[in-house]
Amino acid sequence: MGTAISSLVFQPPSLTYMHNAKHFWLDTRTMNRIPAFFIDRSSTITVLFSHGNAEDLGMIYDWFHDFSRLVKVNVLAYDYTGYGKASGEVSEENCYADIDAAYEHLTVDHQIASERIVLYGRSLGSGPTCYLAEKLSRSGTKLGGVILQSPLCSAFRVAFNFRFTLPGDMFPNVDRISNIECPIYIIHGTRDEIVPFWHGQELFFAAQTKHRVKPFWVDGAGHNNIEALLREDGAFFTAIGKFLDEYTDRNRGAAPQSKPKE
Template structure:
């Protein structure tokens, strides 16, 4: 979308790939956002072996493609991480210039939750430590009844992040319900965050 003010760099969760994320990506497009998504190594049609290190390398490659090949200014890129995707999104935001960071149903550390075996046991994703180094605005979305990543993870991440930041809790929702069961509130949360980003650019 060449008219979009912001481009979403989307990092999907552990139990999905790009094909599974299509509906979520379309929701973001309908909000007038440009969207760039990618698969981690070993996911979907991507070759290689999944690992924390490879996830960081993959988002770096996506960011470099956006800023280099496609010429998108860093100040118009929003890193968006869902669940495990919060790991590479937070890591990128702690190292690279961005317009903003959105994390949905993300964990403070992979050691604190039970994840499927696809993520190797030594993968840590120290999001809690890294988010303290993020200088762009942060939006955290989480369901209060998340059975995969308890809501306390969102609260820890929120307290560690710097202002401007916002935590939106979705009462009674589980890990995957935010985009689908609270569509109006979800859209409102993103629109309010985009307004904050526009203000910070002025």
Template sequence: MAAKFAFYPPNPPSYNILVDEETGKMRISDVHQRDDVDVDVLKLTTKRGNEIVAMYIKNASASLTLLYSHGNAADLGLMFHIFSELSLHLNVNLMGYDYSGYGQSSGKASEQDTYADIEAAYKCLEETYGVKEEDIILYGQSVGSGPTLELAVRLPQLRAVILHSPILSGLRVMYPVKRTFWFDIYKNIDKIPLVECPVLVIHGTEDDVVDFSHGKQLWELCKEKYEPLWIKGGNHCNLELYPEYLRHLRKFISAIEKLPRLRNVSEQKTTDEVVVAAESSSSGNNTNTTEQVIILDKSRPSTDLKEKDKGRPSIGQRSEKSRLSTDSSSREKSRSSTDKRDKSRKSVDRSGKARNSVDQPDRARNSFDRLGDMVRSVGFCNVDCLKQTAAEA
């Protein structure tokens, strides 16, 4: 049931795999490859037995490598040109891959399969291309934020993470639940506080597939925050079209390149850690182009922990605040007993209104209907995947 809602591979796939008769190298069909772009197309076997397709774009002057997990309703054929442009303009190597069941990858997509898929791509970077953990930046777009954060929490020396229109969790896209249930998928809200490296979050303020609040809350929960990019008016599928998208990514990559490589975890616990941040990060203003590197002493209380608590108050915290407020109210009421009965009745009425608002069945049903329409129409996608959907419509 979760897979039905979460995964929407292009059908049919947007490409085929062709083999060059002279060189024996594989290539992706139906795409125009620039002469200055060096691409390897590979087939990787995952630990769950699926064979996935990956592509590795080599940039001769790059020092960092981007491992990109694309959004839903997309595959390597649709992402080929975006990957090529990112590699060129950000001056990075780039590894992209198709999830099981996407493109020409075998199997059928599931949460656990996507975790095995990104692990296979990461191992290929290490074993085939000699890329080190501390030189890798994980990039997760939309549903790709799930496998990205799953891998990020297991890589303590990772250089950085980029989350593009990310989700708090699969269920929270469907309905704004306040707690995590066992049957939920991609529980990013619980994983993001465990990521040790700098995190950049990009989200459009008018996203009608994954609400802007998802990206904002994930950023608030980050340990090492980098100045976020909130694209005013941006939707779920068009952020690449805004000039500030590429400009902000360039600034982030430049700042990350200046960071020293992370030492092992035991050393990090006893020494200062380099953290990338922005001068106006707390305000969420994306117009400031000043790069800033801040050294935070781990032995002192971190302001990020305060941000984290503020960004995601627990049920217990809310209950405690409510209890304190009630106690204070009770003491006031004891001083003015004549109004006590009326105030109590008003309080009950207000509670009843709040409860009716939360439990209103029509709002819940409409929320699920909207999700169904979104999944059927575009899913979690990128710009190019809309073309086929629009033509069919």
């Protein structure tokens, strides 16, 4: 049953970056090796990005090269176990181990303070993002913020509007978001054909009132075209930049160390 559900939830694409030398390797607590890339803009804020389903690093690198320049942030993105060139079998638990390894790389190897890190999850990536944000909040660790784009309440709820989280459901974001203790910015297309718009709405209302940032509901956008619809006039980059300006410390203090320790 679990394997059948996993095969529906996770859909790794064919590898797109076999000869791409821009990535490096991270070791996870579940004994897997995953690739990641880090774009250093010497910014005071680093975005830790968790990508969507049917994506890998090769498909998102160019976008985040532009994103990091226009939004003026550093970016670390990683592939999930079983995606891209990563070893192992994809699973919910491995996704959590993957983002743990990416966060540890930033805080230990790059010595970036947690309050200078913004977790950003798109679609499936909202799962590991909410997991880590809740985990850090429960431990009293302050984050810079959380961005959720086209997020899901939980895996089962993508197909069924269950009132409660059922046993075996994956990525129960709607249960976790109320425990997140930092600004939460939700972006969702009103005509999302994969993760219905009401998921974004439900997650917004499930968050603590004091941490809700006015959401960005993109009128007429689907699941995979938000960036494309808003790229020409720069509205997407402007919205992210405004969130970072208003809710993080990126305009205050010195830039964190960005070179890994020897």
